[in-house]
Amino acid sequence: MTDCGCDKAKAELEEYIHNELTVGEAADIAEHMATCEDCSGEHLVGLTLTLKVKQACNEKAPEDLRSAILSKLSEVSA
Template sequence: MTDCGCDKAKKDLEEYLHHELQADDAADIREHLATCADCAGEHKVGVVLIEAVQRACRETAPEELRVQVLTKLRALQTHA
């Protein structure tokens, strides 16, 4: 494996975060992240963002809020 450099690591970071790269390319980026604080920081931001989105997708709105929103939508539809 060879350190792929910042340009390639940043260009392919999104695919790396989603495990969409070939094994060799992922290994190159992983090696680069181990030695580059700037790119490792961007990687950490990406990981935190993905985790936050995953958590948000698992959460559900309280039933009272759901009823309020549906009531408002129905009211708007009848006046449209």
Template sequence: MSDCGCDKAKAELEEYLHNELCKEDAADVREHMANCVSCTEEHRVGLVLTEAVRRACKETAPEDLRTQVLASLRGMQSQH
């Protein structure tokens, strides 16, 4: 393993957050973040955003709102 540097760590951060890197690349990013405050902060922001999106995706719109939106979309489609 070797320190991959800020550019590589930040470029691969999204994949790292979602466990999509191979073991070696993930280890390089992890090693770099252990010694880099800037990349560690980027990682923390990414974790917060990922969790916020995950929570938001679990919520559903009320049925009456869904009905209104679909009716509005159908109305727009019929005009074109």
């Protein structure tokens, strides 16, 4: 394989993180990141953001906040 370069690696980083590339495309990007500190750093940032968003989507609001919001929504809808 040949080094795909920073432009391609950065352009396809989101798809790489979400396993949306072909095996060959993913291998090219992985090979590039193995030798490119800048792209591997961006990959780490992308992984961290993805993890934090997933965690945030699983969190629930405290019951008192939830009740207050639902109450206001009922008032506005009425």
